[in-house]
Amino acid sequence: MTAEAKYPPSIDAIARDLASVSALPHAILVDCARRAVADNTESAVTVAKELVREFETSLHQEVINATGVLLHTNLGRAPLALNSNGRSTNLEFNLETGERGSRQDATAALISHLTGAEDAIVVNNNAAAVMLVLAGLAEGRDVAVSRGESVEIGGGFRIPDVMEQSGARLVDVGTTNRTRLRDYTRAITSRRNDIALVMKVHPSNFAIEGFTEDTSIAELSTLEVPVVADIGSGLLDNTAPWLHGFTERVPTWITGEPAARQALADGADLVTFSGDKLLGGPQCGIIAGRADLINACASHPLMRALRPGGHTLISLQSVLLSYSARTACRDIPFWTMATAPLSDLETRAAAIVANAGVGSVVSVDSLVGAGSAPGSTIASFGIAVPGDHRDALRHHSIPVIARTFDKVTHLDMRSVAPADDHIVVAALTSLR
Numbered sequence: 367m368t369a370e371a372k373y374p375p376s377i378d379a380i381a382r383d384l385a386s387v388s389a390l391p392h393a394i395l396v397d398c399a400r401r402a403v404a405d406n407t408e409s410a411v412t413v414a415k416e417l418v419r420e421f422e423t424s425l426h427q428e429v430i431n432a433t434g435v436l437l438h439t440n441l442g443r444a445p446l447a448l449n450s451n452g453r454s455t456n457l458e459f460n461l462e463t464g465e466r467g468s469r470q471d472a473t474a475a476l477i478s479h480l481t482g483a484e485d486a487i488v489v490n491n492n493a494a495a496v497m498l499v500l501a502g503l504a505e506g507r508d509v510a511v512s513r514g515e516s517v518e519i520g521g522g523f524r525i526p527d528v529m530e531q532s533g534a535r536l537v538d539v540g541t542t543n544r545t546r547l548r549d550y551t552r553a554i555t556s557r558r559n560d561i562a563l564v565m566k567v568h569p570s571n572f573a574i575e576g577f578t579e580d581t582s583i584a585e586l587s588t589l590e591v592p593v594v595a596d597i598g599s600g601l602l603d604n605t606a607p608w609l610h611g612f613t614e615r616v617p618t619w620i621t622g623e624p625a626a627r628q629a630l631a632d633g634a635d636l637v638t639f640s641g642d643k644l645l646g647g648p649q650c651g652i653i654a655g656r657a658d659l660i661n662a663c664a665s666h667p668l669m670r671a672l673r674p675g676g677h678t679l680i681s682l683q684s685v686l687l688s689y690s691a692r693t694a695c696r697d698i699p700f701w702t703m704a705t706a707p708l709s710d711l712e713t714r715a716a717a718i719v720a721n722a723g724v725g726s727v728v729s730v731d732s733l734v735g736a737g738s739a740p741g742s743t744i745a746s747f748g749i750a751v752p753g754d755h756r757d758a759l760r761h762h763s764i765p766v767i768a769r770t771f772d773k774v775t776h777l778d779m780r781s782v783a784p785a786d787d788h789i790v791v792a793a794l795t796s797l798r
């Protein structure tokens with residue numbers, strides 16, 4: 367028997383020992399030491415160090431996204447700098463009148479200006495946006511959705527489940543591969559139903575091919591009930607005016623994505639979309655369209671639970687201002703990555719390889735990610751290192767997240783900010 371097992375080790379001594387390997391607050395180290403000792407193993411110190419390591423790796427921290435998936439769900443989708451210096455803001459204070467104001471007014475005005483909507487509100491994510499629309503406009507009533515659009519998107523956003531939670535009833539119309547206007551008309555005129563609205567859902571993360579047909583927003587807008595389009599990705603305008611002067615033409619991967627301005631112009635009464643997909647902003651959900659319908663959503667009791675915080679609204683405001691100023695490609699990291707010229711990516715990859723003395727330059731394909739533009743890729747350059755080095759790169763002081771395929775580790779330059787190239791150099795150098 368070791369001395370350690372005979373005499374329970376002092377919690378304090380272990381905690382002091384842990385302080386040499388971790389910068390976590392003393393109280394957390396004591397907690398880890400206590401749990402390790404309670405474990406009653408012979409090697410309390412080793413167990414405690416393991417607990418500390420687990421605690422540290424569970425903390426949110428900066429990473430370098432070298433996966434080439436520009437909107438990586440596990441890495442927080444759209445990257446965006448927090449711009450707050452900690453001062454108070456006029457979040458709900460009208461500086462003109464000195465009276466209480468609305469936290470939603472500024473972003474609503476910008477969204478209207480950019481999409482042609484009459485009004486808009488912002489909630490915590492697009493799932494919340496869909497939920498609020500259904501609760502606000504169709505609680506206790508029926509909502510018609512095409513069978514081909516009764517989908518599951520990402521981590522458990524399932525149309526039938528959201529519908530049930532909102533208190534609206536789902537009425538499936540048409541078939542999985544073909545739904546026509548008359549399928550909707552039949553559902554609306556049926557005396558068994560009480561259709562409050564028609565919802566069109568963009569099946570963001572998959573594409574069905576072959577004998578398919580769906581009903582356009584323009585056709586749906588001829589129906590006598592409001593049409594809500596859940597466009598998902600948050601492309602504001604498919605002519606992408608913010609790209610003018612930055613790219614020669616609108617990239618092909620954009621063209622398949624539904625856009626807010628066009629959906630509204632085609633006759634959608636409301637659109638819903640995420641803030642942190644193609645919009646490139648903070649996590650939030652946006653509802654835009656007819657003022658009376660927005661008002662009905664905003665006055666539902668759920669609104670209080672779904673409203674976003676000040677940091678979110680202020681970040682969203684600055685993102686929307688960049689779109690208006692047409693500086694999105696410079697200011698919004700997603701658009702900077704998406705439009706980075708191929709030759710720049712090749713030059714950066716070559717410089718990193720030369721500096722690190724590891725790997726070689728290869729052409730790779732980036733993905734938009736977050737379920738947007740499924741099936742499309744963006745040409746890119748990256749660095750290939752034979753073997754699977756993902757673990758070592760992930761354990762770098764600033765973790766570098768790479769992909770391995772064909773037994774070769776690939777680091778895509780498109781999803782890495784140029785200012786972070788030196789971190790990639792350091793991580794690769796450590797592989798030598």
Ligand SMILES: *Cc1c(COP(=O)(O)O)cnc(C)c1O
Nearest residue numbers: 491492493568570597598599640
């Ligand atoms: C991504 C997506 C959602 C869910 O949006 P979150 O912002 O992740 O809540 C809902 N509908 C569509 C069509 C989507 O693409």
